[in-house]
Amino acid sequence: MAAVLQFEDLQIKLGTRMVLDRLNGSLSGRCIGLLGPNGSGKSTLINTLLGFYKPFAGTAKVFGQSVQSDLRGVRSHIGYMPESDAFIADMTGVRFVRYMAELSGLPAAEAMERAHEAFFFVGLGEARYRKLGTYSLGMKQMAKLAQAIVHGPKLLLLDEPTNGLDPEARQRMLELVRTIRDAGETHILISSHLLRDIEDCCDEVIILKEGRIAALCNLEEERKANLKFLELEVNQENGFLESVRALGCECASFGGGRLKVVLPESIEVRQLYRVALEHSVQIRRMNYRRDSLEDIFLRAMSDGRESKVATNGRL
């Protein structure tokens, strides 16, 4: 599959400050999370993909098209939901979204039809004839999403989509993002401070720190790898460790009966119980260990250097 986003030594300089510094990488996930602390360059990266900022050096490509040489082509694939307010206050919701659809190239009749559909999709069907200036914050967020998806883009850029939403609205927004993702026709790039949002929706994550890539992580692979990663607590080791190793598992002891075990594909958990029985060892606790996104994020933040964070099930 062709990469959704590619960066080659991408550098963005605003004034005298290097905001993005030598980004390299390729992302091809269906839903890509963009993480990083404030000022790490998340919004700058999105703005660069939209052609709002010109690269100081290097290139950025969207679906193989360069944002420098084929900006119109790139923009024709993109739907953008900005972080800040973005609307025309005295326009009705549906007229605004139709307007944006027509600017994206939809003929007037189709634009009207899809504007209505988009409004119903985001749950604002009943409010579509109200002026945008009268919308609540949550409704404005939904209207922004509607204008971003109305033309059916191949890549949806969502900058802090759950900002300022109450828990219920946040869940609804994430549900919509998952629905768009699962439709399988649109790739999504979500920038967010909320790790939980990213974890809920994304299969790939890029973590920025001080304008550099601190981590590129495939969450799907990570999840699969972690399925076979076990943390055990036993009352005594008593030859248990050696027998588990003899089965073909990687195994490490951390004292006090705490063990970490990586199961190969061919080994079932019940075989561990059998070995424990043979050695009269009680297994008092058994957890599938899962590297949370928070672990990955914190590791990337403390590491400080570009790295491919993936435990791959190794100890």
Added chain:
Amino acid sequence: MAVYRRSYSAYKAAVTPRWSRFTVLARYGFSTLFESRPFTAYAVICLVPFLGALVFIYVVHNASVQALLNVRFGRPPLIDNSFFLAFLGIEAWMGFLLTAWAAPGMISKDFANHSIQLYLSRPLSRAEYLAGKIAVLATLLSFITWIPALLLFEIQAELQGGGWGWQNLWLAGAILLAATLWIALISLLSMAIAVWVRWRIAATALMIGVFFLLPGFGEVMNVILRTHWGKLLNFPYVISLIWAHLFRLPVQELGMTGFNQVPLWSAWACLLALCAFSLWGLNLRLKAREVERG
């Protein structure tokens, strides 16, 4: 996507040609402007001078109507370059007020709530955005300046006969060029002011101030510095100087003093510089994102 299903699907049908996208801006611009009743009423009022001139030309050429209305011209009034310049002058100033009213609203709404980034995130360049907005003003101003003026020219040519139209064809060119210069100047200037002064009322006030207060500043400059170049800050004077030249009229006939004080080339240079300055201002400000310095 479908309303009843409330699901999402991509759009895969044909899209409009890329070159035509700026016309969407123009279409929505018109529809927004004419939603305002006062604006629509004023736009209609702008056509009153045309109707007046039309009736005047008809009466001048129709003796029976003159008799019916009991109108007697001691000497038949001449429909000539002075007449057309006067007509264009009236319409131009009505168009100026129309622009000062309409232009700031067209831009400030896009900047007030940052929707400019939504326009520019689509396959639409800044130049096309500007073209779409200016197309609204240019079309409106055309309908109250050169289009009625050329219609009057054609009617006069028909009623006068005797090859008047061919003999005065240069006048049609002068009307077109003079109106185009005016439209370009006030469209660009009003857009540039609207982009920099995002508060609508302030932008309208500044636009009027540039045309009516700046000349006073220019005169003060003339007196203090004992020069005459301050006249170039008087944009109505500058444009009148150029129009007088285009309409082949001696500038003294226009009833304004000081016409000989600055050369014609400086008026052209001032006009072009003002347009270039407006474009520069637009280029600086018309962006989806402000670049932070430092």
